[in-house]
Structures are given as C-alpha cells and as structure tokens.
Amino acid sequence: MHEQELKTFVEGTTNFFEVTAQQPASIGSPYxxxxxxAVHEYTxxxxxxGKREGAVYFTAPKAMLTVLLMKMQENDFSHETMRDLVGEVANMISGNARRDFGRDFxxxxxxxxxxxxxxIRHKPxxxxxxxxxxxxSHSAKLIVALT
Structure with missing residues (x-):
C-alpha cells in the first residue's frame, strides 16, 4: 500500500467533515x-x-453520528438515518478513490x-x-484492508 493511496481514502473522509459539518476532523496516528x-455500531x-483487492471501511459510533446529524440541523436520529449518514461518508471516500485511481481499481x-x-472478515x-x-470529542476509524 502506497502513501498516496492511503491519502486518497483519508482525504475523502476528512472532506466529508469539512463540507458537511463545516468543522475539520483530525487524523490520529495510523497503525x-x-x-x-473491531468496528463501531455503523460501518x-x-x-x-483490480490493481488492489480488499475493502475500505469507515466505522463510527452512534454518539458521533448523532452529534454530526445535529450539526447538520437534522432532527431524525433513527437507525435508518444513521445508516444513511455512514453510507454518505463511504460514498465520498468512494468518489475520491474513483477520481484518483481511475480504471486501475x-x-x-x-x-x-x-x-x-x-x-468484518478478512482473508487470513x-x-x-x-x-x-x-x-x-469523538473518534471513528478508517480501515484500509487492501492487498
């Protein structure tokens, strides 16, 4: 995995917070x-x-998603709305990857x-x-599992 590939996924995630919440997210130390x-309640x-095989996950706790919805002035905190929100984050990550990687992926x-x-299950x-x-005060995880 190259640093530039990881950067594409990270930027997709941080862009979501900058655009949607109008507050930047910070990146912790990767490992x-x-x-x-382990993942949170919503992933x-x-x-x-293609060029790489595997998956990328954005996983967040319900509390983080609730605060994010409030910041977006959303009043519906239902299970389905939480699912939709985490899906939107994944969609932004996916869009960045399509733009940067083209037909290789x-x-x-x-x-x-x-x-x-x-x-989530990975190959041994x-x-x-x-x-x-x-x-x-919340922490989510971006998980990049590609060969």
Whole structure:
C-alpha cells in the first residue's frame, strides 16, 4: 500500500467533515493490525478489486453520528438515518478513490453494516491500516484492508 493511496481514502473522509459539518476532523496516528479489526455500531463498506483487492471501511459510533446529524440541523436520529449518514461518508471516500485511481481499481457502490457488534472478515494473514478520525470529542476509524 502506497502513501498516496492511503491519502486518497483519508482525504475523502476528512472532506466529508469539512463540507458537511463545516468543522475539520483530525487524523490520529495510523497503525497496522493483523486480522479483522473491531468496528463501531455503523460501518460503511467499500469493496475494491483490480490493481488492489480488499475493502475500505469507515466505522463510527452512534454518539458521533448523532452529534454530526445535529450539526447538520437534522432532527431524525433513527437507525435508518444513521445508516444513511455512514453510507454518505463511504460514498465520498468512494468518489475520491474513483477520481484518483481511475480504471486501475474497480470500486463498489458502498454498503452499510450496523448493529451492536457488526463484524468484518478478512482473508487470513491480511493486515489493515487503521486510521483514527477524530472530530470534536469523538473518534471513528478508517480501515484500509487492501492487498
């Protein structure tokens, strides 16, 4: 995984906060992890194939999404609205990737996982880059798991 590829995914995430919440998010210290990382209650999933294989995830806790919806002056804090919001973040990440990577990558329409303990599965031996996304007092994760 090249630094520029990671930067594309990070910028897609931070752009969402700058545009939608009109408040920037900060990036924590990235780290590598073996196996399947834990995710929060809401996770946007982008499957990728082509030059690289795997997935990119944006996962956020309900509390963070609730504050983000309030910042957007949204009054509906339902499960479906939370799913839609995390899907929108994934969609912005996906759009950045399509723009930057072109035909080298086949990028899926984002999907959403939700629930108490949603799980993501990786191929055995796959490592993930975990990038903390901090906004206000909340922390989400951008997970990049590509071969």
């Amino acid at each position: 590598l992890m073996e196996g399947s990382p 946007g999933v982008i499957n990728i194939s 086949v990028i899926s329409v984002p999907s959403v996982l939700s629930g108490e303990k949603p799980q 031996g796959m490592r993930s880059f975990i990038i903390p996304i901090n906004w206000r």
